[in-house]
Amino acid sequence: MNTLFFDPSARLQRYLGRELIGDPNLAIVEFVKNAYDAGASEVVIDFFVAGPPDSHEVVISDNGTGMGPDSFERNWMRPGFSYKARVGGSQAGDTPAGVRQATRVPSGEKGLGRLAAGRLGEGLHVYTRETAAEPWLHVTFDWHAFENMDRALREIPISSALGDGPPHERFPSGTVIRITDMAFNWTQLIRGRKLPGRSDSRLGRLREDLSLLLEPFTPAGADFHIVLGVDRPELSQFAGPVKPNELDVRDYVWEFTISPRSSGQGVAVVRRIRRSARVVAKTGHPAETVERKRRGGEDQTGRPTLLRSGPIHGVFYYSPPQIASRGEEFGRSRGVFLYRDRIRVEPYGSPDDDWLGVQARKASRQGWSAIQPNLLTGYVEISRAQNPGLVDMSNRNGLVENEAFEDLIEQLRAEVREFDRRLLDEVVRPNWTEPTVRARLAAKRAQSFGIALTRAVTHSVRGPVAAIGADLHVIERIAEALADQVAKSSILDATGRVKRHLREIDNSMARLMAFESLDLAQAIQDVDARKVVASAVERTTAFADSVGISVEVAPGLDEPVITEPRALEEAVAELVMNAIEATRAASRLDAVEVSLIRENGSVVVVVEDRGAGVGIDEVDKLFETSTSTRGRPGFGLMNTRELLALVNAEVELRSTSDAGSSFAITLPSAGETRKEA
Amino acid sequence: VVASTLLIDDDRGFVESIAAAFSAEGIPIDVRTSWDSGVEAFRIGMHELVIADYNLPGSRHGLKLLGEVSQMWASARLVLISGAVTPTAEDLLGTSGLIDRFVPKSADLITTLIEEAIQAAARAAGPTSWQDAARSHGERRAVDEAALDAVDSALSSQLGS
Numbered sequence: 001m002n003t004l005f006f007d008p009s010a011r012l013q014r015y016l017g018r019e020l021i022g023d024p025n026l027a028i029v030e031f032v033k034n035a036y037d038a039g040a041s042e043v044v045i046d047f048f049v050a051g052p053p054d055s056h057e058v059v060i061s062d063n064g065t066g067m068g069p070d071s072f073e074r075n076w077m078r079p080g081f082s083y084k085a086r087v088g089g090s091q092a093g094d095t096p097a098g099v100r101q102a103t104r105v106p107s108g109e110k111g112l113g114r115l116a117a118g119r120l121g122e123g124l125h126v127y128t129r130e131t132a133a134e135p136w137l138h139v140t141f142d143w144h145a146f147e148n149m150d151r152a153l154r155e156i157p158i159s160s161a162l163g164d165g166p167p168h169e170r171f172p173s174g175t176v177i178r179i180t181d182m183a184f185n186w187t188q189l190i191r192g193r194k195l196p197g198r199s200d201s202r203l204g205r206l207r208e209d210l211s212l213l214l215e216p217f218t219p220a221g222a223d224f225h226i227v228l229g230v231d232r233p234e235l236s237q238f239a240g241p242v243k244p245n246e247l248d249v250r251d252y253v254w255e256f257t258i259s260p261r262s263s264g265q266g267v268a269v270v271r272r273i274r275r276s277a278r279v280v281a282k283t284g285h286p287a288e289t290v291e292r293k294r295r296g297g298e299d300q301t302g303r304p305t306l307l308r309s310g311p312i313h314g315v316f317y318y319s320p321p322q323i324a325s326r327g328e329e330f331g332r333s334r335g336v337f338l339y340r341d342r343i344r345v346e347p348y349g350s351p352d353d354d355w356l357g358v359q360a361r362k363a364s365r366q367g368w369s370a371i372q373p374n375l376l377t378g379y380v381e382i383s384r385a386q387n388p389g390l391v392d393m394s395n396r397n398g399l400v401e402n403e404a405f406e407d408l409i410e411q412l413r414a415e416v417r418e419f420d421r422r423l424l425d426e427v428v429r430p431n432w433t434e435p436t437v438r439a440r441l442a443a444k445r446a447q448s449f450g451i452a453l454t455r456a457v458t459h460s461v462r463g464p465v466a467a468i469g470a471d472l473h474v475i476e477r478i479a480e481a482l483a484d485q486v487a488k489s490s491i492l493d494a495t496g497r498v499k500r501h502l503r504e505i506d507n508s509m510a511r512l513m514a515f516e517s518l519d520l521a522q523a524i525q526d527v528d529a530r531k532v533v534a535s536a537v538e539r540t541t542a543f544a545d546s547v548g549i550s551v552e553v554a555p556g557l558d559e560p561v562i563t564e565p566r567a568l569e570e571a572v573a574e575l576v577m578n579a580i581e582a583t584r585a586a587s588r589l590d591a592v593e594v595s596l597i598r599e600n601g602s603v604v605v606v607v608e609d610r611g612a613g614v615g616i617d618e619v620d621k622l623f624e625t626s627t628s629t630r631g632r633p634g635f636g637l638m639n640t641r642e643l644l645a646l647v648n649a650e651v652e653l654r655s656t657s658d659a660g661s662s663f664a665i666t667l668p669s670a671g672e673t674r675k676e677a
Numbered sequence: 678v679v680a681s682t683l684l685i686d687d688d689r690g691f692v693e694s695i696a697a698a699f700s701a702e703g704i705p706i707d708v709r710t711s712w713d714s715g716v717e718a719f720r721i722g723m724h725e726l727v728i729a730d731y732n733l734p735g736s737r738h739g740l741k742l743l744g745e746v747s748q749m750w751a752s753a754r755l756v757l758i759s760g761a762v763t764p765t766a767e768d769l770l771g772t773s774g775l776i777d778r779f780v781p782k783s784a785d786l787i788t789t790l791i792e793e794a795i796q797a798a799a800r801a802a803g804p805t806s807w808q809d810a811a812r813s814h815g816e817r818r819a820v821d822e823a824a825l826d827a828v829d830s831a832l833s834s835q836l837g838s
Binding site (some may be wrong): 084171455456458459460461462463465466467468469470471472473474477499502503505506509510513514 | 688690691693694695697698700701702706733758759760761762763781782783784785786787788791
């Protein structure tokens, strides 16, 4: 049996360096993380970009523990090896950097981050020393030399020497990464579609990513500072210390800790919900509430609720648009970011990463959710020690998708859902009522206007009507004195008809004046339906008499209904007038019948005529358009339906044939009406 | 011929028609189209019957005009007419104690006014009943000015001025 060994081609290094990490910002972030892991208190990223592009360089200097020649060879020269993963603690004794290193949880442990230099440029110079008393170790990598796949990785010579430090020395000791022969121009804008809330320049975007690197709301950043340097004056706005993002607007702070329960089933959730003064003023909810809940049973997919990833702590910050002013800025990038041991885990929280399903939730609900994804920010915090099952992928594209990760995601999404529900109850739903109230007030104003207009019109009509009445009186007196009996009779007949018409107008005016309030909901009351029907029929008597058709009201129910009497009377009168007209139009003299019956708990007014029926083409549009059933502009049935709709009653054509038609008004049951009222 | 009825209404077309109908009946009537000219006419004629529209121009409503008339001669019969009185306003007028009758403007208004005018003419033709006059004075004095203002205010808001 033979034993085989890998002998990687030099090109493997090339692939790993150039293609393992897609985002160049992440490549720089990797070196910043290395500086953090090396116990540095400060890392400076200098962009020397003032000259022509082929002279551009980026130099990343830290004041960490640094490396001696042996240490460098053991660590740097062995891709995949990390002292951080094996030994823990510090390699640098009791120097300040060593002390810091001992207290920090390493952000990386794979030994691959250093390869990211190949993503940034073709040349790499590493300068490093542990103390200022030692000479600098200068190691030079030329990635071009790794192109040849016929040569083994170990065959590519790397030159190193002890001697002078870097050209731009920032710290007396530590490590300096100097990248030359840059892969692209850092002074340019980023091509493609702009991302909301993100800079469109390379350096601006890098600065944003660096500001998110350190957990923003804990003191973690206090002992680690990042500084950006740029030697090109027009890009100086990107230079200076990088500060963790602070939130200017925090209307809702939803802080939670989710822990596995000791039974192994379900989780315990402790929440602290803080509300801004304006939320308190608007919603009446307290400024702070603390809750302890258990989440058990099954999750949304039917799986038992578990947390195999260890405790999770997180904070969501949200300013509901119902409360925040338009255009108000958070002062920090949108998104909920994941931090492990105080260092950001990419890509969670990035604009195109919907790891909490906030955007998906909104999309799945036809664009509706209480949380507007672009207004949510915050962070989730885990630790390597308590969440050993959560492992990040080598390409820095997130955590490995295992059971622990699934639990983490499921629990966080459950928390988002709960936050969404709470916002719905506290902010969104009450806000819905405001438009309702406004609509009601607007309706009242419209009603008041309608009433005022009605009165004005009524007033202006009644005077002339009274004047015509007086003029008719004059004409009658003159006619009575006429000797010509035929002429006298004709004139008096005419004045009689005019007077009848005037009285109809008077009655209509009186009904209009009776509508002192159009608030039908307020006017709903116990009504004797028989009286209302009798009153409606009475109004039609003059017309019925004039055409020789009687209206018969069948003895009906003797119990009150709950409705608005004027609306009902108007509707019944309209149907009876229609019935009389339809019967007359068919040249029949049979009586129109009106009955009051009970059907399925509802009171129904039925009006039957002896007309020629409603044409098949007219049935569908009977209540929709100005169809006339009696030869006059037929808005009556439309208006009747709308009037009845105001009191939750309905009008329908029950039957029609060439022997007549039957219309019915169904009043809602007393219980329904009371509920509505 | 001395008219025993005075009509005050700013709607000239309406006034002309009413006057023509009275004329057809042979009943004299004085008509005026403004508050001031109406009060002036009453001072001269001391009519038995005063018919006034509620909605006279300006803030001086017919109700107050009738109040002024009643102060001059309490036994004058006061009839308020209007084309815009709601049932609620009508109730308020009925309880005010100031006017003798309210008649809405309608096709049959002329009939009512002629009946009133005939009775007024009959009263004017007979001897003055000082007993009735004294009773009227007592009744008019019982009208609470504050209540009258309240009624007028309520009517103004209901009817518009």
